[in-house]
Amino acid sequence: MVFAGAGALVASTGGPRRVVCAQERPAAAVPAAPGKYLGAQTCDSAACHSKPEPREKAPYLTEYTSWSAMEGDVPYDRHSYAWRRLRGADKGGDDRSPEMMTKLNALEGTKGLAEQSQRCLSCHGVSVHDYGVGAKNPGAAVGLHKALQGARFRPEEGVTCDGCHGPAEKWIKPHEKEDWTIAEWKKLGGPQGGSQKLYDQHGIYYSKDLVLWADQCVRCHLKIDTNMLEAGHPDLVPFELFSHNQQVPHWRDYSFEAPAPELPGAGPQHAARVWRVGQAVALREAFDQVVVRARGGAHDKADPDHVRAALARATGHWVIARHAVERVAADAAKALAGHVEALRAAVPAEGAVDLGAVAKTAEAARGVAAGLARAMADGPLAAADVVALMKAIARDPASGATPEAADQTRMGLYALNYARLVAKDPDALSADPPTDKGLVAIYALYELEPGTPAFSQGLEAVARALE
Numbered sequence: 001m002v003f004a005g006a007g008a009l010v011a012s013t014g015g016p017r018r019v020v021c022a023q024e025r026p027a028a029a030v031p032a033a034p035g036k037y038l039g040a041q042t043c044d045s046a047a048c049h050s051k052p053e054p055r056e057k058a059p060y061l062t063e064y065t066s067w068s069a070m071e072g073d074v075p076y077d078r079h080s081y082a083w084r085r086l087r088g089a090d091k092g093g094d095d096r097s098p099e100m101m102t103k104l105n106a107l108e109g110t111k112g113l114a115e116q117s118q119r120c121l122s123c124h125g126v127s128v129h130d131y132g133v134g135a136k137n138p139g140a141a142v143g144l145h146k147a148l149q150g151a152r153f154r155p156e157e158g159v160t161c162d163g164c165h166g167p168a169e170k171w172i173k174p175h176e177k178e179d180w181t182i183a184e185w186k187k188l189g190g191p192q193g194g195s196q197k198l199y200d201q202h203g204i205y206y207s208k209d210l211v212l213w214a215d216q217c218v219r220c221h222l223k224i225d226t227n228m229l230e231a232g233h234p235d236l237v238p239f240e241l242f243s244h245n246q247q248v249p250h251w252r253d254y255s256f257e258a259p260a261p262e263l264p265g266a267g268p269q270h271a272a273r274v275w276r277v278g279q280a281v282a283l284r285e286a287f288d289q290v291v292v293r294a295r296g297g298a299h300d301k302a303d304p305d306h307v308r309a310a311l312a313r314a315t316g317h318w319v320i321a322r323h324a325v326e327r328v329a330a331d332a333a334k335a336l337a338g339h340v341e342a343l344r345a346a347v348p349a350e351g352a353v354d355l356g357a358v359a360k361t362a363e364a365a366r367g368v369a370a371g372l373a374r375a376m377a378d379g380p381l382a383a384a385d386v387v388a389l390m391k392a393i394a395r396d397p398a399s400g401a402t403p404e405a406a407d408q409t410r411m412g413l414y415a416l417n418y419a420r421l422v423a424k425d426p427d428a429l430s431a432d433p434p435t436d437k438g439l440v441a442i443y444a445l446y447e448l449e450p451g452t453p454a455f456s457q458g459l460e461a462v463a464r465a466l467e
């Protein structure tokens with residue numbers, strides 16, 4: 001059976017440094033992590049994160065309550081369903097999983113069940129963070145390494161609290177003290193390296209730092225290898241950080257909180273900033289997926305059609321995000337525009353593709369994108385910029401030209417409009433049916449077919465609503 005880290009090479013995590021071949025990996029029995037993962041039960045207590053109702057002030061302490069709540073037979077927060085999904089319907093899961101695993105085993109010459117495979121558990125369970133100490137073994141499935149598990153860890157819990165917030169062994173006790181995390185982050189350097197030290201010393205992942213927040217989600221939500229697709233895994237749904245967050249029941253909306261060094265994204269432009277950082281990180285990962293597919297690898301077949309799909313995803317992000325990149329990092333925007341043009345020319349809609357040339361250009365694009373996230377997190381962003389960005393996106397014909405671009409347009413405009421309403425008319429955020437003309441026009445885009453005159457008119461209606 002192919003275990004330790006094989007799936008982590010391409011499936012779960014991004015970044016150039018992670019694209020290594022299996023043989024290069026040290027035969028280390030235990031992947032490095034800054035502590036043991038304890039599992040969700042550790043957080044489940046009425047005195048801790050299982051209050052039936054949110055308390056007045058954040059954190060609301062209902063996080064376990066919503067993470068574990070059920071919607072019929074399936075948990076409301078899909079992260080607590082991730083592992084159960086891997087077994088057949090007779091065991092409360094999804095019959096597609098064992099079917100997929102049978103095909104994947106045939107493709108890769110392996111044996112074994114989905115719920116015991118590194119190939120699935122890197123995303124459908126707790127996996128070692130690809131950050132700090134953890135970067136040595138990104139994506140290693142904690143469920144397969146006893147040495148990384150606390151006494152109450154159960155793989156069945158899926159993506160648990162410490163699956164996102166960092167292995168809890170060292171921080172569980174001290175963090176019981178109110179505001180300990182923030183105080184410790186400040187002590188360790190705050191914005192100057194505090195997040196890294198907090199993780200390496202205590203294991204806590206500082207997800208209030210928007211770059212870390214975004215990096216966390218894309219390690220499971222943007223890329224998937226081609227063997228997985230050929231075995232029947234659906235391509236991952238289009239990623240947009242703000243919309244994705246809104247579906248994690250306990251995410252904290254920092255739109256109504258005062259900006260502070262320890263809450264770098266807080267304030268009325270929160271949603272717009274989250275969108276912006278999410279796009280920067282998505283661009284990096286999406287170009288990485290083009291590189292990996294063009295080169296081929298342990299789990300990726302070098303194949304023109306898979307490259308086309310990866311490029312469509314990347315350009316879907318690019319045509320929308322470019323409006324923000326141009327305002328924050330003009331040189332990077334120019335370089336990326338050049339790389340995207342070259343990639344489009346090298347990848348025709350049909351027929352043969354010079355995969356070597358594509359890999360090289362996509363690698364260059366990935367390099368530029370990798371430098372963007374911090375600038376997008378920290379750069380200026382005022383209420384007027386938000387509206388200007390919306391207009392620029394709504395008036396750009398490229399925004400509706402492909403299905404991938406249209407997906408990013410709808411979600412991007414939604415996030416930006418959220419920030420616009422926080423600043424202008426917060427009541428309109430919850431009006432049902434919606435009263436804000438911009439929001440009505442954005443919702444209408446979800447009903448329109450990309451690439452049609454109707455979609456262009458829909459975009460124009462968004463622009464007009466902002467006048």
Ligand code: HEC
Binds near residue numbers: 061065079164208250
């Ligand atoms: C899919 C990833 C993910 C999982 C799983 C997850 N969280 Fe979170 N959590 C987040 C993100 C993102 C935020 C918002 C950023 C922040 O405040 O750190 C957050 C915020 C929080 C906060 C608010 C922090 C504050 O300062 O107000 C608490 C408390 C929390 N989570 C506890 C939990 C608990 C308990 C569980 C398990 C029942 C859990 N989380 C599972 C991603 C996750």
Ligand code: HEC
Binds near residue numbers: 081083125126159217
């Ligand atoms: C360790 C991997 C992992 C991480 C990290 C992670 N997720 Fe997920 N997430 C999953 C998996 C796997 C599913 C699908 C579970 C299922 O339904 O079987 C999922 C489901 C979701 C869904 C529901 C989507 C759908 O189509 O069903 C949303 C929304 C989501 N995640 C948002 C986030 C956000 C936001 C973050 C970052 C704060 C995050 N996730 C971090 C693995 C992860």
Ligand code: HEC
Binds near residue numbers: 098119219
């Ligand atoms: C790169 C991370 C990743 C890997 C690896 C992965 N999945 Fe998923 N899977 C997801 C996410 C994320 C979703 C939720 C849909 C979305 O957001 O795209 C999902 C959804 C699913 C679904 C539901 C599909 C649907 O349309 O609702 C099944 C079934 C599934 N995965 C099974 C598996 C199996 C079996 C494996 C291993 C052979 C596996 N997954 C490996 C990330 C992953």
